[in-house]
Amino acid sequence: xxxxxPTSGIPxxxxxxxxxxxxxxxxxxxxxxxxRAPVQYAQSTDSATAGCLRNPACYKTLPGEEAIIPxxxxxxxxxxxxxxxxxxxxxxxxxxxxxxxxxxxxxxNEKVNxxxxxxxxxxxxxxxxxxVVSMEGGKEVTRAMELGVRKxxxxxxxxxxxxxxxxxxxxxxxxxYQKDSSSGLWRWVDPKQVxxxxxxxxxxxxxxxxxxxxxxxxxGNPNQVQRIxxxxxxxxxxxxxxxxxxxxxxxxxxxDQGTMxxxxxxxxxxxxxxxxxxxxx
Numbered sequence: 128x129x130x131x132x133p134t135s136g137i138p139x140x141x142x143x144x145x146x147x148x149x150x151x152x153x154x155x156x157x158x159x160x161x162x163r164a165p166v167q168y169a170q171s172t173d174s175a176t177a178g179c180l181r182n183p184a185c186y187k188t189l190p191g192e193e194a195i196i197p198x199x200x201x202x203x204x205x206x207x208x209x210x211x212x213x214x215x216x217x218x219x220x221x222x223x224x225x226x227x228x229x230x231x232x233x234x235x236n237e238k239v240n241x242x243x244x245x246x247x248x249x250x251x252x253x254x255x256x257x258x259v260v261s262m263e264g265g266k267e268v269t270r271a272m273e274l275g276v277r278k279x280x281x282x283x284x285x286x287x288x289x290x291x292x293x294x295x296x297x298x299x300x301x302x303x304y305q306k307d308s309s310s311g312l313w314r315w316v317d318p319k320q321v322x323x324x325x326x327x328x329x330x331x332x333x334x335x336x337x338x339x340x341x342x343x344x345x346x347g348n349p350n351q352v353q354r355i356x357x358x359x360x361x362x363x364x365x366x367x368x369x370x371x372x373x374x375x376x377x378x379x380x381x382x383d384q385g386t387m388x389x390x391x392x393x394x395x396x397x398x399x400x401x402x403x404x405x406x407x408x
């Protein structure tokens with residue numbers, strides 16, 4: 128009769144690490160290399176772990192988080208690192224993601240142009256793009272801006288639906304990144320936290336945040352960014368896309384979007400890309 132513990136979808140390595148740690152009452156010595164940040168884990172019901180949870184010396188509590196057993200957390204990280212360290216999207220899969228984004232941009236462009244009473248399916252002319260349609264905050268809103276916002280929303284919704292079924296561990300739509308003042312590192316912010324701040328009116332917590340349209344990252348780790356894409360809808364269509372420039376008084380002045388994405392999230396090694404109805408640029 129086999130004595131192998133049931134895995135219930137949990138990697139065997141992780142179970143062995145957890146059992147070894149609780150059995151000895153101390154940290155597991157792992158050869159998997161250094162770990163990154165603590166992660167949440169499902170509490171086990173075995174007596175050893177339960178005993179640890181009842182022992183204040185066995186865990187620490189972080190502000191705003193549940194109690195975390197340090198050596199269990201490291202074991203989880205080690206097992207997670209072992210299974211995801213090399214899970215990066217390769218060239219062929221990246222091309223698939225880029226094709227999906229291009230298709231979404233094309234569909235959004237066609238849909239908005241078709242539903243627009245003035246355009247009736249046609250591409251806007253240069254004169255139409257320059258037309259001022261409203262004023263917001265003392266600034267002119269042109270037809271190009273208005274169309275761009277509408278197309279952007281449609282394309283993002285298209286991307287969300289597409290990536291809800293494919294590449295769910297490697298692609299995020301509109302992720303939020305904020306700079307950690309203590310470490311100086313840019314870190315991904317959980318959408319639930321962002322939503323909570325917005326509901327409480329704490330918009331200052333998002334001052335200076337970066338929100339790319341689409342990010343490809345290492346499997347399960349949005350802090351290890353591989354590629355960044357921003358949807359752009361030049362008006363007229365033959366215009367070259369451009370990054371939004373920060374103005375004086377804004378947190379990233381004098382840098383533009385592209386520079387911030389590259390330096391803050393891509394370690395200065397790779398440029399972020401545009402996605403337009405014509406493709407990835």
